[in-house]
Amino acid sequence: MPVEPAPPSAGRAPRADARRNRDRVLEVAAEVVAEQGAQASLRDVARRAGVGLGTLYRHFPTRDALLEALLRRRFELLADRADALAVAEPPERALGVWLHEFTLGAGAYQGLSAALLATLGDPESPLHAACLTMRQACGRLLSAAQRDGLVRTDVDAVDLFALANALAWIADQAPSLAERRDRLFGLVLDGLAPRGGDAASAGR
Amino acid sequence: MPVEPAPPSAGRAPRADARRNRDRVLEVAAEVVAEQGAQASLRDVARRAGVGLGTLYRHFPTRDALLEALLRRRFELLADRADALAVAEPPERALGVWLHEFTLGAGAYQGLSAALLATLGDPESPLHAACLTMRQACGRLLSAAQRDGLVRTDVDAVDLFALANALAWIADQAPSLAERRDRLFGLVLDGLAPRGGDAASAGR
């Protein structure tokens, strides 16, 4: 058989120095991204990590791959959080609380919301997959709220994902706008309520 | 008196070649920005215009200055449009129609909504001033709608500006999201309605 170039450590355990480099890059990337935002210079990350530029690219072939590694934990927690809220809170409150927490998370790094929403249209991005899990968790909360007639039936999880990222994006653009985030969030949440002519009290 | 460097043609009529260059740059910029978006390469604009890079910077010292020149007409029309709607339509419909048209305009170029909202926090930007006129026109429609109890009183024109740009931004990120723009617009517009406990029928 022909020998494929083989991705880093396909199956086997990675070499110790490779593992060290990867961890070091991730550690430094967290700092740099916190300072400069999601569009931070990757060159700068490699430089500060004391690592060749090629090494960074070997471990994280795209910027999205690096961001995904930085955010993986956070995303997993948010997905779990949705399930916890589903049992602990009534449907409408569960959805509202989760969306609020997601919105705050999407504003964790400057420019993050743009990166997240942009990957909706790019199924190849690792961020696309990472967000999918969250959207599904969000979708379960949404369905429950819709079943109870608390949320209009013409919205889906992608709508909520887009709106939550948009609210984080607004807060991103200027400090004076960040102050408005929670109020605008409430406004959008109100917009999710069924309209007057809708079957609003289907459960009664 | 000391002789100040003097901005291009301070007071006097510009030299004919300068005027030609400025027009040429603007013409080409419109094409390039339509193709590449608001973050298009200024180098590319100068190149395609057959003009030195310094000439572009002389006429348009910042990217925002160039964008402002590209959008000036459009912005003026939108401000006039608000006043026309104010007399031709009932307040709620006037506000809704205007916001919708503004949202479409903010999506005229890819990346434009980001440029517009970002300048809210930068009073030095020529786009800041250009948007101010529109926000004031929008504010008049908003006040009328609020006076009639049709819109919650805790929102201002900046909120509407932020939300409209955010909707344009969503549509910007992926074709599949663009399809949702009008529906999401309607949802946000519904969110502007006064809440249940509010003095919704103050005019009755």
Place this chain on the structure above:
DNA sequence: ACCTGAACACCGTTCAAGT
């Protein structure tokens, strides 16, 4: 198997030299 850094093709911005 992994790392390094030069090489390439780009940016935005400034400014000395020209006309």
Place this chain on the structure above:
DNA sequence: ACCTGAACACCGTTCAAGT
């Protein structure tokens, strides 16, 4: 008064050469 383009300090990405 205005124009030009080289110069500077950056990018992201690739890949030959090393260990």
